[in-house]
Amino acid sequence: MADHVLITGGAHRLGQLLVRSFAQAGWHVWCHYARSGDAAHALQQELRAAGWAVDTVAADLAHEAEVLAMMAHLAQRSGGLRAVVNNASVFEPDTGIDFDPALMRRQLEVNLIAPLLLGRELARQQAARQASDPSADACVVHLLDQKVFNLNPDYFSYTTSKLALERSVALQAQALAPVVRVCGVAPGLIYPSGPQTDDNFARASRVNLLRRAIDPQDVADTCRFLAENAGLNGVTLAVDNGQHLIPLERDVMFAVNTVKAQADHG
Numbered sequence: 001m002a003d004h005v006l007i008t009g010g011a012h013r014l015g016q017l018l019v020r021s022f023a024q025a026g027w028h029v030w031c032h033y034a035r036s037g038d039a040a041h042a043l044q045q046e047l048r049a050a051g052w053a054v055d056t057v058a059a060d061l062a063h064e065a066e067v068l069a070m071m072a073h074l075a076q077r078s079g080g081l082r083a084v085v086n087n088a089s090v091f092e093p094d095t096g097i098d099f100d101p102a103l104m105r106r107q108l109e110v111n112l113i114a115p116l117l118l119g120r121e122l123a124r125q126q127a128a129r130q131a132s133d134p135s136a137d138a139c140v141v142h143l144l145d146q147k148v149f150n151l152n153p154d155y156f157s158y159t160t161s162k163l164a165l166e167r168s169v170a171l172q173a174q175a176l177a178p179v180v181r182v183c184g185v186a187p188g189l190i191y192p193s194g195p196q197t198d199d200n201f202a203r204a205s206r207v208n209l210l211r212r213a214i215d216p217q218d219v220a221d222t223c224r225f226l227a228e229n230a231g232l233n234g235v236t237l238a239v240d241n242g243q244h245l246i247p248l249e250r251d252v253m254f255a256v257n258t259v260k261a262q263a264d265h266g
């Protein structure tokens, strides 16, 4: 029987690539969605028609009861998940001097608490599985952001949530041992966000050591590598063409004009 994986926020963008990548590698994928039911079901149909195992599941990750109900449903339907990829996130602009506590709480709920809760629930499912098979492997992969290694004060609440999640990779690996492995993936800029124009994205996406856009497929492949490699635990891989080694005073979306001006002046 195929191993089951839950991928949160699987309907679009990186989540959709993750769903495709895991399904085409033979995993039974649970594609989670909140508002994007139509897109999630279309992806499910497309992949099923090609012979891959994909199901969908809905939950608002800002609500604990929905997270727990989803995991109980998945435990019943899958016989126990083998992996969770915490991809869903909220990314809202704010700063340390104007942030709205309600919006910060929502980002902490979705970007930090839900991923940790899903890891906890995976460990509970896995403990039952290991009673009959002590060598059974399970893994949580947390999607982070290269920002956690390359701070600037933009997207203050979002960055706070990802910083805490980054520190939680090792902490949760210790807490869930020896039942579940916990790893992180820190992408650089891979998709345009909010009001970002195509031109701004095209320039900003090359602000990294390799001066070319980061391939989202590399990010998806790295998540699968971590989920499938039973020797990796408590580690985070930056998949960002070296973006975290280029310090900027502001988010690259806002700093890209300065970077260009500096480049123009040698």
Ligand SMILES: NC(=O)c1ccc[n+]([C@@H]2O[C@H](COP(=O)([O-])OP(=O)(O)OC[C@H]3O[C@@H](n4cnc5c(N)ncnc54)[C@H](OP(=O)(O)O)[C@@H]3O)[C@@H](O)[C@H]2O)c1
Pocket (backbone or CB within 6 Å): 008, 009, 010, 011, 012, 013, 014, 015, 032, 033, 034, 035, 036, 037, 059, 060, 061, 062, 086, 087, 088, 089, 090, 091, 110, 143, 144, 145, 146, 186, 187, 188, 189, 190, 191, 192, 193
């Ligand atoms: N985009 C980038 O350039 C970039 C750079 C660095 C790191 N990352 C990280 O990589 C991951 C994927 O990025 P992305 O840009 O592809 O993500 P995204 O499009 O911003 O969001 C992914 C999904 O999160 C889900 N989501 C938001 N709020 C939710 C809630 N309350 N409950 C349940 N689901 C919720 C949404 O699902 P529905 O559509 O179903 O509502 C959304 O489609 C994120 O963790 C992000 O922080 C991205």
